[in-house]
Amino acid sequence: MKVKIGLLLCLLLLSDFVRSQDIEYAKSIVSTLASPEMKGRGYVQNGDQLAAQFIKTEFEKIGLKKFKNDYFQKYTTSVNSFPGQMKVLVNGNLLIPGKDFLIDDGSPSVSGKFSTVNLSPADILNRDRLIKSLKDSKGKFIVIESYDATNYSKEENESLTELINYIKYHPDNLSAGSVILSKGKLTWGGSTEQNKRPSFTIKVDSSALPVSELEFKVDALFLPKHKSQNVVGYLEGERTDSTIVLVAHYDHLGMMGSDTYFPGANDNASGVAMLLSLARHFSVEKPRFNTVFIAFGSEEIGLIGAKYFVENPLIDLTKIKFLLNFDISGTGDDGIQIVNGSVYQDKFDLLSGINTEQSLLKEVKIRGEACNSDHCMFHLKKVPCFFIYTLGGIQAYHDIYDKSETLPLTEFEDYFKLLTLFIQKI
CATH class of the missing domain: 3.50.30.30 (Glucose Oxidase; domain 1)
Structure with missing residues (x-):
């Protein structure tokens, strides 16, 4: 009996240790992406390039595979910027x-x-x-x-x-x-x-x-052909007949002049942290289906990166079993909102049921379709998808106050657990 109790305690301690590692990893990702060195992940001082390179390095560490021998899917876009006074x-x-x-x-x-x-x-x-x-x-x-x-x-x-x-x-x-x-x-x-x-x-x-x-x-500077990129990698699953796609945009608003930057901790360093955390998880626990991870660029200026991807897909869009888009993942005090929940009611019921069974988040709220993030480009191509964002907590959004040091990641661990269970049951 003592041996069994001791083994149980060891397993519980190991579980707590792994969870601690997960949240610390997420915090480190948010802190790095929302730091002054990333220049707001926009179009002044190569902010978007710096962020993409960082995510690429994380993909490499995790062991994601490349399409066409490159994690970057490059494109150009016009953008207005404010690099000077x-x-x-x-x-x-x-x-x-x-x-x-x-x-x-x-x-x-x-x-x-x-x-x-x-x-x-x-x-x-x-x-x-x-x-x-x-x-x-x-x-x-x-x-x-x-x-x-x-x-x-x-x-x-x-x-x-x-x-x-x-x-x-x-x-x-x-x-x-x-x-x-x-x-x-x-x-x-x-x-x-x-x-x-x-x-x-x-x-x-x-x-x-x-x-x-x-x-x-x-000082304003209009860039008619700014070079940017999506960051794309994948893991092979137990089955290859269908694909799960997990996405989050990494770009933010950049800088307003040479001294003022917009950190974008919740929007959307937190979503990238969730994307990378899931990639780490499924690199160890093999997913049921091939799973693609995409960090999109240029979401804030019109879903540019996502639009480019669906027009130049690296995978067969018709084989996507389901896509999940993570944007604003840093709170969760009041649960999560599921855009397209009423469109794919069966998947919403599955997600909500897991949440109730596991007693994870306060609420899983249903919402109809809305073209308000990268999932929209896929939805328009008839790809089944959800856009999920957390509810409650801090109000900082598209301002200079959306900082990593004030982002609580209140329900990140339970949200992460809910997603891992849902993805394996889709």
Whole structure:
């Protein structure tokens, strides 16, 4: 009896040790990918190249096999970038990039001091006042006051959105640029185009109102044929008649100027950590089917890497039994969301059933189809797939605060266990 109890204790301790190794590995991946050295994994100072090379090295360590003797699937894309100065002053006060303001991701370079034309929502909705203001704005910056959308009707909000976009982007507008004042969270993006005029979103500080003078020194660089890549490897399974595909995008928003980077810990260093953790697991425990692991590039600027892959597939898309896309895997306090869950109800029921049986996550929530991540390119090709993201926890997203040191990986271990069980039962 003592021998049996001792053996059981050893097995339990070994299990805890392995789980500890898994979470420490995931933390190290997130920490590396979200570090300043990765430049936000974007298009300034070769951030995307650095991240792809790191993932390639991990693929090699794990022992994934290559397609066409290379882990990289190379492609080109256009992208707008901000590699140099990012200086903004409002009424003589210097602002902090990412904290006080964001530049519109499609903006060109801008330099100089500018006077302003201030517009309220009421001014914008009044045709005569708007036309007069647009005529007066030649060579000036239009400043649009912050407003609460709940104070306006649906029709008024639609008109405001349309007219503000006209002010920002239409070539007939003769202003030098625009500033949108905001009381909300600053959330950035990426663009494959460069616009005619610059635009900025600036956090409202009542002491700085009204805005009478703006000064900029901003360097933008449009890259018409930026070279990037997907990182692809695979493991042979017990069966080769079908393929499981596991994917996560590694790119993020990069840098806004030479000093401000967007770490992208949750989005999507955490998803890459899950992808690599699963690759390590199945390199030891042979999967039922051939399993392909893909770290996609250029997701944030339009699912570019995924689109390139489905148009130039390294595998037969018709043989994909199921695809899982991991994007935002760093929390899980409130469970996980399954995009396409209602489309593939049987697979959702299987996943949810395993979760209930094993008492892992708080909830597995079902959702319909949505073209909001890399899985979409496969879904459009009739490949059965889920996009899974964690719920709850931190709110940092597409901002300078999505850091590895504040990403809890709350339910990473249970989420990982759920996925390993699901993948083996698909």
